Amino acid sequence: MNKKELISQIKKKQSFLCVGLDTDIKRIPKHLLHLDDPVFEFNKQIIDTTKDLCVAYKPNIAFYESMGISGWKSLQKTLGYIPEDILIIADAKRGDIGNTSRMYAKAFFECLNFDAVTVTPYMGSDSVMPFLEFNNKWAIVLALTSNKGGLDFQNIKDEDGKQLFEQVLETSKTWGTSENMMYVVGATRVNQLSEIRNIIPDHFILVPGIGAQGGNMQEVAKYGMNDECGLLVNSSRAIIYAGNGIDFSEKAKEQAQKLQQEMAALLSEKGI
Numbered sequence: 641m642n643k644k645e646l647i648s649q650i651k652k653k654q655s656f657l658c659v660g661l662d663t664d665i666k667r668i669p670k671h672l673l674h675l676d677d678p679v680f681e682f683n684k685q686i687i688d689t690t691k692d693l694c695v696a697y698k699p700n701i702a703f704y705e706s707m708g709i710s711g712w713k714s715l716q717k718t719l720g721y722i723p724e725d726i727l728i729i730a731d732a733k734r735g736d737i738g739n740t741s742r743m744y745a746k747a748f749f750e751c752l753n754f755d756a757v758t759v760t761p762y763m764g765s766d767s768v769m770p771f772l773e774f775n776n777k778w779a780i781v782l783a784l785t786s787n788k789g790g791l792d793f794q795n796i797k798d799e800d801g802k803q804l805f806e807q808v809l810e811t812s813k814t815w816g817t818s819e820n821m822m823y824v825v826g827a828t829r830v831n832q833l834s835e836i837r838n839i840i841p842d843h844f845i846l847v848p849g850i851g852a853q854g855g856n857m858q859e860v861a862k863y864g865m866n867d868e869c870g871l872l873v874n875s876s877r878a879i880i881y882a883g884n885g886i887d888f889s890e891k892a893k894e895q896a897q898k899l900q901q902e903m904a905a906l907l908s909e910k911g912i
Contacts, residue, residue, distance in 0.1 A: 641727050641755045642776045643819050646844070649695045649725060650869050651912060654904035657896060658696035658729065658846065660876025661686065661718065662703050667881055669888050679707070679714040682888075684721055686880050689893035693900040696727040696872055698846075719752060727755045727872075729780065729846070735760035735767040742770040749774045756780050758824060758846075761812050772816045779821050781812050784836065786826025786849040805832075809839045818842040825864070827873070830856060833863035841866060848874040850899070857899070861906040869912050875899060 650656050663679050672678040687697070699718060704711035722728055734744040734757060748757045749771075756778035759768050771779035784794055784805045794805045809823065818840075825836055827849030836845070847860050850873050857873065864871050875895070883891025 641725075643844070645725075646695065646727055647868050649727075650907070653692065653695055653900070654907055655693055655695055655900045656869050656871045656873055656903055656907070657694040657899050658698050658727075658872045658874040659686070659690050659694045659879055659896065660731070660848070660874050661697055661699040661880065662876045663699075663714075663880070664703055665707065667884075669884050669886070671886060677710075677714055677717065679704075679711070680717045680721075682880075683714070683718040685889035686892050687718075687721055689889040690879065690896045691723055691726065693893070693896040694726065696729055696874075697722055698729040698731050698874055698876075700876070701730055701732040716752065719754070728753075729778075730754040730757040733758050733760050733782065735763055737763055737766050741767050745770045745774065749777050756822065758782065761808050765812075765815050768812065768815055772820050777820065779816065780846050781808070781821060781823050783809055783823040784825045784829045784832060786828040790826070806835070806839065809836065813840055813843070818844070822846050822872070824848065827856070827860055830859040830863055833860065837864060837866065842868075842870070844870050844872060846872045846874060848876075850875045850878070857902050857906070861903075861910075865906070865910055867910070867912075869907065869910070873899070873903070 661683055663682055665679060668678055668682040672681050675681050699715060704715040730748045748754045757771060758780045759771055761768055761781050768779055796804045822844040823840060824846050827847050845864055850857055860873060879892050879895045882895040
């Protein structure tokens with residue numbers, strides 16, 4: 641999916657919601673556990689009730705690879721079930737040099753046919769560039785994350801007072817374009833979103849942390865939205881685990897709908 645198509649979906653659905661499919665076998669409703677593939681059945685029902693409300697799905701790869709071959713099979717079936725007009729993000733946080741990164745890119749973009757994959761920029765340009773060699777695919781670079789440990793390094797200042805995450809943004813934006821690169825900025829770092837927008841005015845920003853992690857949608861939109869929206873706001877646990885009974889997918893729909901309606905109002909205010 642290219643940038644034009646993504647923006648079109650945002651306008652059509654009046655939503656910039658990304659649903660995180662962080663499917664944990666220990667947390668899905670017990671009535672699914674007798675099925676041959678409970679993980680896929682859980683994802684399938686979540687997709688059925690949220691596909692009209694979101695523009696992206698983001699499976700967290702760790703939840704699938706931790707289950708070995710059966711997890712990868714569940715993931716493949718999930719990918720095949722997601723409608724073609726929805727962006728699919730591999731939350732994999734890959735990044736290595738040379739042929740290793742090239743093989744990671746091949747795995748996610750060719751074998752699994754994801755539209756985008758999250759990557760770590762710590763090893764520099766040669767760890768990210770292989771992900772930028774595929775047409776209509778995206779590398780989503782970690783810039784500023786919500787976790788407490790992110791403060792260990794991301795806010796370190798150099799002798800000129802520039803923080804490490806700012807250096808990451810300024811350097812990495814020269815590797816690709818706003819057509820094939822996005823950035824991850826955690827919702828709990830909203831006070832720094834405006835300065836981030838000054839550095840990358842045209843790029844999409846993937847914002848995790850809305851919901852269970854306590855991020856505020858209004859503030860994210862205020863400081864992070866650009867004239868084309870430029871945001872994908874992810875919610876995982878708050879949506880997919882909104883209920884744990886027979887009606888779990890309807891509970892998920894209710895939560896997704898609340899976020900979509902809030903997003904529609906924000907897009908309207910922006911004239912999008």
